[in-house]
Amino acid sequence: MPALSSVLVPYAAYLRVYEPLAxxxxxxxxxxxxxxxxxxxxxxxxxxxxxxxxxxPTPPVPVPVHESGDAFVTEVDGVVCVCPWRTRLRGWLxxxxxxxxxxxxxxxxxxxxxxxxxxxADYEQWRERNPDARPWIRTAVWQVPVRWFALFxxxxxxxxxxxxxxxxxxxxxxxxxxxxxxxRALKTLRETIDEGLLTEGLVDVGRWLEEFHPRSLVxxxxxxxxxxxxxxxxxxxxxxxxxxxxxxxxRAGDGEGAGEAYARLVDRWRAVRDLQFAN
Numbered sequence: 272m273p274a275l276s277s278v279l280v281p282y283a284a285y286l287r288v289y290e291p292l293a294x295x296x297x298x299x300x301x302x303x304x305x306x307x308x309x310x311x312x313x314x315x316x317x318x319x320x321x322x323x324x325x326x327x328p329t330p331p332v333p334v335p336v337h338e339s340g341d342a343f344v345t346e347v348d349g350v351v352c353v354c355p356w357r358t359r360l361r362g363w364l365x366x367x368x369x370x371x372x373x374x375x376x377x378x379x380x381x382x383x384x385x386x387x388x389x390x391x392a393d394y395e396q397w398r399e400r401n402p403d404a405r406p407w408i409r410t411a412v413w414q415v416p417v418r419w420f421a422l423f424x425x426x427x428x429x430x431x432x433x434x435x436x437x438x439x440x441x442x443x444x445x446x447x448x449x450x451x452x453x454x455r456a457l458k459t460l461r462e463t464i465d466e467g468l469l470t471e472g473l474v475d476v477g478r479w480l481e482e483f484h485p486r487s488l489v490x491x492x493x494x495x496x497x498x499x500x501x502x503x504x505x506x507x508x509x510x511x512x513x514x515x516x517x518x519x520x521x522r523a524g525d526g527e528g529a530g531e532a533y534a535r536l537v538d539r540w541r542a543v544r545d546l547q548f549a550n
Contacts, residue, residue, distance in 0.1 A: 281319060281495030282547070286409040286419050286476075288446070289345050289352035294484035303342060303353045312344045315494060318356060333382050334362035334390045347445075347488050354407045354490075361406050363394040372412075405482050413499070413547045414540050417514060418472035419491055421456045422449040422480075425512035430505065438497045440505050446480065446487040453477040456518050463521045499546055510536055 292300050292307075306312070318341070339358040344351065366387060370378060378387075398404075411419075423442035431439040453473055460470045480489070497505060517532035 282499050283410050283412045284415045284419075284494050284496050285315070285490075285492045286411075286422075287343065287354045287490045287492065288407050288480070288483045289343065289347070289354045289488040289490065290407070290484045291347070291350050291352050291486050294487070295353075302340070303355075304351070306340075306342060307344045307351045307353060313341050315343070315492070318358070319495075322358065333366055333386060334393070335359045345488065347486075350486070352488055356408070357404075357406050360404060361408060361410065363390065363397075364406065365410065366390055366394075405479065407483075409479070413496075413544045415491065415493065415496070415510065416472060417510075417536055417540065418469055418476055420511040420514040420536075421452055421473055421518070422476070422489055423452070423491060423511045424448075424515065425509055428509070428511060432502060432506065433497075438502070438505055440493040440497060440508065442491040442511060444489050446483060446485055446489055449489040450477070450480055453480065459518050459522045463524075496543065499543060508539070510539065513539075 292304055295303060335358055337359065339356040341356045341358075343354040343356075345354075346352065366382075369382070370387075373381070423444050427442045427444050429439070429441050429443065453476060457470065457473050457477065460467075460473070464470075493500075493505075500508070513532050513536045517529045517536070520526070520528035520532060
């Protein structure tokens with residue numbers, strides 16, 4: 272996450288899992304219980320500001336020295352659920368991805384090789400001690416990956432137009448629904464088309480979801496992407512509906528209808544990704 276911040280944030284979207292307190296072992300459960308009782312808990316903008324602050328020193332700090340003790344907090348049917356930031360772990364994961372996204376000269380200018388090398392060594396040592404660790408938050412820059420929309424239905428879409436604050440566009444669904452939709456979409460894809468990027472991506476997301484408590488909440492947040500899209504683009508964006516329509520068409524044997532729905536989805540997000548290279 273912090274490594275990505277240097278070049279790509281704030282135009283990032285997030286897939287988050289909020290787990291009930293019962294999912295955490297002690298003493299972490301007690302920590303989050305006390306944390307959730309605070310009068311105010313940090314927002315996504317607070318997390319972003321902290322990440323950007325780490326990049327101001329010379330050399331920059333791509334991965335925090337200590338793991339964050341913060342989380343996003345929400346309530347589901349009277350049950351407190353938390354989504355730990357795990358900023359240090361996400362920083363390491365983002366740093367690995369960054370090497371595939373940026374040209375070497377630009378990457379070296381932003382994060383010198385010696386800084387990246389030390390971070391990689393630290394991660395390797397940490398991973399040996401924490402082999403089962405996983406992030407509660409996934410990040411995508413300049414897009415929402417198509418596979419993420421398979422977890423949600425259109426009626427779970429929440430859109431708040433820009434007012435005094437920035438616009439908000441997000442989806443929220445119970446974990447059991449997200450898992451069911453992924454399984455159903457995978458079954459349709461495997462029965463109707465050859466293995467491809469969408470199928471591979473859904474397998475990966477499905478495995479990640481299995482790591483969490485079944486009473487968790489799954490959230491897709493457009494995050495900073497709302498600053499790259501106009502009001503009409505946001506209000507008219509029905510990406511989850513488009514993907515659901517495409518998969519339903521495949522299930523019904525309507526290849527043409529599936530192609531049209533998928534083309535709308537791909538064209539919409541290609542236009543957003545192209546903004547990354549605009550002057």
